[in-house]
Amino acid sequence: MVKSAYSFSTNKEKIENHIIVVWVDNEAGALARVIGLFSGRGYNIDSLAVAEVDKKKNISRITIATSGTIQVLQQIKLQLEKLVPVHKVADFPKNKKTLLREMALLKVVSSKAKLEKAKKLCKKYKYTLLDKTEKSFVLEVSALKKEIDELVKKLQPLGLVSTSRTGVVAMTKGSEIHK
Amino acid sequence: MANLFTGAEIVFKVLEDHGVKHIFGYPGGAVLPIYDELKNHKKIKHILVRHEQGAGHAAEGYARSTGKPGVLLVTSGPGATNAVTALTDAYMDSIPLVCITGQVPTHLIGTDAFQECDTTGITRPCTKHNWLVKDVNKLSTIIYKAFEVATTGRPGPVLVDIPKDIQFKKGKYIKPKELKNSKNKINIKFNIKDNDINKVVELIKKSSKPILYTGGGVINSGPRATELLREMVSLTKFPITSTLQGLGAFPGNDPKFLGMLGMHGTYEANNAMHDCDLMINIGARFDDRITGKLDEFSPRSKKIHIDIDPSSINKNVKVDLALIGDVKLVLEKIILAIKKDDENFSNSNKNNISKWWKQIENWRKKDSLSFKNSNDIIKPQFAVQRLYELTKGQDTFITTEVGQHQMWAAQHYKFDKPNRWMTSGGLGTMGYGLPAAIGVQVANPDKLVIDIAGEASVLMTMQEMSTAVQYNLPIKIFIINNQYMGMVRQWQELLHEKNYSESYTEALPDFVKLAEAYGCVGIRANKPGELDEKIIQMLSINKPVIFDCVVDKTENCYPMIPSGKAHNQMLLGEKDEEDKISEEGKVLV
Numbered sequence: 001m002v003k004s005a006y007s008f009s010t011n012k013e014k015i016e017n018h019i020i021v022v023w024v025d026n027e028a029g030a031l032a033r034v035i036g037l038f039s040g041r042g043y044n045i046d047s048l049a050v051a052e053v054d055k056k057k058n059i060s061r062i063t064i065a066t067s068g069t070i071q072v073l074q075q076i077k078l079q080l081e082k083l084v085p086v087h088k089v090a091d092f093p094k095n096k097k098t099l100l101r102e103m104a105l106l107k108v109v110s111s112k113a114k115l116e117k118a119k120k121l122c123k124k125y126k127y128t129l130l131d132k133t134e135k136s137f138v139l140e141v142s143a144l145k146k147e148i149d150e151l152v153k154k155l156q157p158l159g160l161v162s163t164s165r166t167g168v169v170a171m172t173k174g175s176e177i178h179k
Numbered sequence: 180m181a182n183l184f185t186g187a188e189i190v191f192k193v194l195e196d197h198g199v200k201h202i203f204g205y206p207g208g209a210v211l212p213i214y215d216e217l218k219n220h221k222k223i224k225h226i227l228v229r230h231e232q233g234a235g236h237a238a239e240g241y242a243r244s245t246g247k248p249g250v251l252l253v254t255s256g257p258g259a260t261n262a263v264t265a266l267t268d269a270y271m272d273s274i275p276l277v278c279i280t281g282q283v284p285t286h287l288i289g290t291d292a293f294q295e296c297d298t299t300g301i302t303r304p305c306t307k308h309n310w311l312v313k314d315v316n317k318l319s320t321i322i323y324k325a326f327e328v329a330t331t332g333r334p335g336p337v338l339v340d341i342p343k344d345i346q347f348k349k350g351k352y353i354k355p356k357e358l359k360n361s362k363n364k365i366n367i368k369f370n371i372k373d374n375d376i377n378k379v380v381e382l383i384k385k386s387s388k389p390i391l392y393t394g395g396g397v398i399n400s401g402p403r404a405t406e407l408l409r410e411m412v413s414l415t416k417f418p419i420t421s422t423l424q425g426l427g428a429f430p431g432n433d434p435k436f437l438g439m440l441g442m443h444g445t446y447e448a449n450n451a452m453h454d455c456d457l458m459i460n461i462g463a464r465f466d467d468r469i470t471g472k473l474d475e476f477s478p479r480s481k482k483i484h485i486d487i488d489p490s491s492i493n494k495n496v497k498v499d500l501a502l503i504g505d506v507k508l509v510l511e512k513i514i515l516a517i518k519k520d521d522e523n524f525s526n527s528n529k530n531n532i533s534k535w536w537k538q539i540e541n542w543r544k545k546d547s548l549s550f551k552n553s554n555d556i557i558k559p560q561f562a563v564q565r566l567y568e569l570t571k572g573q574d575t576f577i578t579t580e581v582g583q584h585q586m587w588a589a590q591h592y593k594f595d596k597p598n599r600w601m602t603s604g605g606l607g608t609m610g611y612g613l614p615a616a617i618g619v620q621v622a623n624p625d626k627l628v629i630d631i632a633g634e635a636s637v638l639m640t641m642q643e644m645s646t647a648v649q650y651n652l653p654i655k656i657f658i659i660n661n662q663y664m665g666m667v668r669q670w671q672e673l674l675h676e677k678n679y680s681e682s683y684t685e686a687l688p689d690f691v692k693l694a695e696a697y698g699c700v701g702i703r704a705n706k707p708g709e710l711d712e713k714i715i716q717m718l719s720i721n722k723p724v725i726f727d728c729v730v731d732k733t734e735n736c737y738p739m740i741p742s743g744k745a746h747n748q749m750l751l752g753e754k755d756e757e758d759k760i761s762e763e764g765k766v767l768v
Contacts, residue, residue: 036303081489082490083308
């Protein structure tokens with residue numbers, strides 16, 4: 001038994017996966033505040049994507065894939081809303097109403113035969129060939145996380161040497177936006 | 180063209196705009212331009228501390244006793260890191276502080292320059308917000324915003340890091356008035372729905388075992404909130420208990436007050452919390468020292484939570500109804516609604532809860548704060564009681580360090596006004612009380628200020644006696660001296676088979692001589708018979724005093740909820756110990 005706990009965790013609630021989207025002022029340290037909140041309070045970050053989305057208003061959109069109990073997810077949202085540079089926070093459930101995408105760049109270096117095989121494998125996924133030499137190619141795939149996971153696994157024996165992934169980004173379906 | 184001012188001038192102009200009269204600080208290389216400017220601002224008095232942690236706690240004491248933000252000014256590097264404990268303390272206990280730090284010049288940031296540290300990085304998790312100022316033209320706006328963030332919503336510390344070149348540079352000073360229209364997310368108007376207020380009234384009417392559980396939020400909300408709380412109790416006749424931080428919001432000797440609750444709270448308060456059918460949490464946060472074992476916390480009650488911080492709701496305990504807003508605004512609405520619903524509520528409700536009060540009186544009979552007094556040796560509880568009896572006639576401000584003495588002070592000193600009790604609750608910072616007393620005395624020069632201290636805690640910031648002497652601050656350091664880190668010793672006795680590992684302090688200083696060395700007065704009491712006379716002597720001295728009250732070394736603080744237990748499983752004293760702490764409980768703190 002581990003000593004020095006304050007109390008035993010009796011939490012047996014279900015862990016859920018959610019996408020938290022945060023709109024922040026694009027200023028030095030804003031990302032660190034958001035990420036520091038997660039690490040400081042022991043929340044999970046499964047993936048992270050961030051970029052400026054409104055140059056005029058100087059706003060960045062941070063998309064965080066996270067997991068936790070309903071209570072923890074609610075805390076994440078409320079704690080984020082307290083940060084001064086944060087404008088709004090949305091909690092996108094991972095269901096049919098949410099569009100999710102992740103992008104990956106994959107470099108395969110191999111023999112001709114294997115390269116051909118690799119390309120065939122990729123046909124199932126929508127991809128763009130960005131670079132090609134006799135020994136290699138680089139392709140871009142935009143898909144769901146699990147699809148990219150799957151593809152990476154299949155390409156590994158065929159000479160996949162480098163993988164770069166963006167982390168998931170998300171948007172709700174339909175005409176509504178988060179206010 | 181508008182007048183231009185140096186960064187250092189702008190700092191003082193904004194402080195003056197906010198009516199700041201005192202700042203606590205310590206100079207150093209990266210903050211010298213601001214110190215140079217000090218001479219031109221006679222309205223602001225600087226209190227030179229002996230360590231930056233002391234500046235922080237003094238500013239906290241200042242803030243808690245006045246309701247105004249405390250301001251501290253320290254240099255870069257070690258100046259900033261020394262202030263971190265105080266900032267964290269203020270963050271945990273929701274105390275408004277504005278900390279201004281010097282930083283190495285902009286062009287040296289990131290080069291590991293002399294006395295450089297990543298101040299905004301280090302203090303990010305222990306402030307509500309912080310700023311590194313890179314443009315002197317933004318300085319006034321930033322400091323103005325800093326005050327606003329510190330004092331609105333749930334109060335807390337903020338930090339403004341100003342590189343030395345920015346302090347020298349000339350720039351625009353923008354008056355606060357012109358900033359009024361800036362986007363202000365912190366002052367969002369809290370919308371309490373009438374429907375929710377009606378639900379509160381319904382729950383109050385239905386309840387036959389109600390309790391009000393109040394916290395520091397009532398005091399932070401201001402004097403009006405305290406008045407309304409008293410009105411609420413007189414209207415509903417509900418029993419009321421308070422957290423450590425809430426003491427003073429309701430008179431400690433009123434029969435409706437059940438005493439403090441929690442780990443060292445009274446038997447009646449904790450049992451009432453456990454058995455109640457309606458709990459109204461007003462400005463408290465279900466801290467783990469309060470709730471005890473979470474899954475057995477008040478199992479049969481409907482819970483209402485009033486808090487200004489939305490993230491406090493459902494953080495530790497799920498509640499049935501949350502009212503997010505300033506305590507005074509919410510209480511005002513509730514009281515109005517009760518009166519509107521039934522003008523005669525006070526009488527009609529009496530019968531409803533008379534059985535409950537009988538039950539509470541039965542618990543009260545246990546007299547859980549009682550202790551076996553002695554004629555030969557001073558019992559620590561007796562010392563606090565005598566101090567209370569001899570000082571209750573005047574408006575007294577009490578600060579504490581952290582440990583057993585703190586709990587005894589909370590149990591036996593009865594407060595009847597808010598802002599008279601300054602203690603480190605959330606962070607539990609040993610060494611808080613002495614510098615805090617300095618801040619309280621600076622803010623309240625004619626009042627009696629006493630730090631009820633432990634000898635181990637007080638040694639952590641003892642150097643601040645020198646500050647007290649320099650500014651003629653007649654603070655009284657009342658040391659309950661048992662030569663042990665008493666609370667550590669108590670836990671070791673109860674949970675670690677009396678293995679008193681490193682909790683005894685060998686070679687303590689002679690506190691009387693130490694007082695004399697600092698240029699103040701030292702008094703020692705060894706026997707119960709001389710205690711009153713010595714306390715009266717202490718009170719008659721218009722200088723700082725260190726009072727060495729030599730007490731029973733082995734006294735434990737009771738009552739107590741052992742870790743892992745619920746509110747209704749308290750230890751009342753030594754005879755209770757053996758059978759109540761399970762093996763499981765021993766691994767808890």
